[in-house]
Amino acid sequence: MATQRRRNGQGSGKANPAEDEAVYQAILHALLEGTLKAGTKLAEPPLAEIFGVSRERIRKVLHRLGAERRLEMIPNRGARVPRPTLDDVRSVYEAHRVLEAGVLTQLVRHVDDALIDRLNAHLAEERAAATRGDRAASVRLSGAFHVYLVEALGNAELSRFLADLLSRSSVMVSVYEPATDSICAVDEHGAIVEALRARDLARAIAVSREHFIHVESRLHLDDDAAPAAEDLTSVFAAVKPKRRKAR
Amino acid sequence: MATQRRRNGQGSGKANPAEDEAVYQAILHALLEGTLKAGTKLAEPPLAEIFGVSRERIRKVLHRLGAERRLEMIPNRGARVPRPTLDDVRSVYEAHRVLEAGVLTQLVRHVDDALIDRLNAHLAEERAAATRGDRAASVRLSGAFHVYLVEALGNAELSRFLADLLSRSSVMVSVYEPATDSICAVDEHGAIVEALRARDLARAIAVSREHFIHVESRLHLDDDAAPAAEDLTSVFAAVKPKRRKAR
DNA sequence: TAAAACAAAAATGTGCACATTTGGCATGAC
DNA sequence: GTCATGCCAAATGTGCACATTTTTGTTTTA
Secondary structure, three states: OOOOOOOOOOOOOOOOHHHHHHHHHHHHHHHHHOOOOOOOEEOHHHHHHHHOOOHHHHHHHHHHHHHOOOOEEEOOOEEEOOOOOHHHHHHHHHHHHHHHHHHHHHHOOOOOHHHHHHHHHHHHHHHHHHHOOOHHHHHHHHHHHHHHHHHOOOOHHHHHHHHHHHHHHHHHHHHHOOOOOOOOOHHHHHHHHHHHHOOOHHHHHHHHHHHHHHHHHOOOOOOOOOOOOOOHHHHOOOOOOOOOOOO | OOOOOOOOOOOOOOOOHHHHHHHHHHHHHHHHHOOOOOOOEEOHHHHHHHHOOOHHHHHHHHHHHHHOOOOEEEOOOEEEOOOOOHHHHHHHHHHHHHHHHHHHHHHOOOOOHHHHHHHHHHHHHHHHHHHOOOHHHHHHHHHHHHHHHHHOOOOHHHHHHHHHHHHHHHHHHHHHOOOOOOOOOHHHHHHHHHHHHOOOHHHHHHHHHHHHHHHHHOOOOOOOOOOOOOOHHHHOOOOOOOOOOOO
8 A cells, every 4th residue: 555556537646737727826816806814824735625636736836826925925834815014005005106107207208199099998998887886897997097007118027017016905905995985096097197198297197196195095904803714615615626535 | 875865964854944045046146147148958957966955946946936037937848047038128127217217206205315325325336336447346336226216215015126127137238248338327327316316306217217228228139149058067166065976 | 861750868747755843732830 | 820841733845756748869751
């Protein structure tokens, strides 16, 4: 029994690039969705069983998420969902604000009608979502607006950096709940576009700055008392493991 | 001899966090130094022997460097030193330029005499290095100036992003040799500080922009014909392995 | 002769079996 | 009752033995 040959069933235990991605996406999704609460411990053995994959695979994904700073890795003590402080959140928002100031500076030199049209089209979508009260779409489109601004520059480095910031802040809003009131940022987004159209850099930056300060002001520290470590099985209830062990 | 126990130093064959770091630093250093030429293949077995550690350890470090985008990882095909195109380099410089515009925008709102004094002190160092013809120090200090600017904001996210850009561009200059002429950027750095002191945002951004365009203009595509895959043993000749196998 | 086909060798990827470390819990001392 | 100490179970980290893929070198074929 010691020298069992390990000829495990169908898929084989070897080489499955898609499996990594599936686990990665599942955990990432749970993180972004807010299903995984801050402070939750992500141990390898339970995850391995839940997803029906080897522990090594879980380990690799966990460390990858740690490298992306989406999980907090402590040597010999595993992975936890980070519990960002209010300062951390402010730091992310400030970084976004500073970055966008630079982006606008560069953009006013290269605006053309096509860009303005595209941005206006996006604003129309945002307004439509807000009008019909679709909060999820509003949040998504609201973030997408800033992505559009950066991507207008066509710089991969900057786009990646923004994506990093956004993914982190989207996790944070689930902790610091930017409240229930509507995003109400559409008008401010419109003001930015208008300033861009007029090639008025100073105004664009001022409006953008106001916009961020406005958003930041809505952050509030809920509580740090009841993070409540959840049951991982229920969090990932949706996933269908290849072969979960019987209970 | 085949079953050597690998009794590294005190511990045992297990758990040595410092060993990872040593390998990581060695490879990173070779990358930044330019000793590892672009396009070089970094295979696991030879590196494992050179450093006298297990292949798994090498593998972990390689993947970490890949996650940091310092190495190009291709599934099933290993790691290579990236061969940045001229567009890649321009992209990094542009990102730095855009970021610095944002940083300056934020900085003019918070400048104080202490900051100006610190920056001026740094400029003095730069000039001293240039005067005595210390090219290595000039390059280092020249990069440090921009780091100072960002760190004056005290934002960890922005600092990290700049560090990422700088480490990448420093690798690139070794490919596109920004020429031998002196850095000559000291005056431009001084102009930025001067504009900051005067709280003149428009001038600060303009000067910074000119500075970057100036630097970018010096980039030139040398050749892509002779990358020459090197012998890894000679590249890492300095490292002293715990136990290198006999030849 | 050049291209295609094949075989051997090397390199990468992965599961598993431990070694090491951490955390919890019971036992004992003050 | 509280704190310290020592064990035991669980979790993390690592080397190793393959499986799989890629690469290289040789032979065959048009």
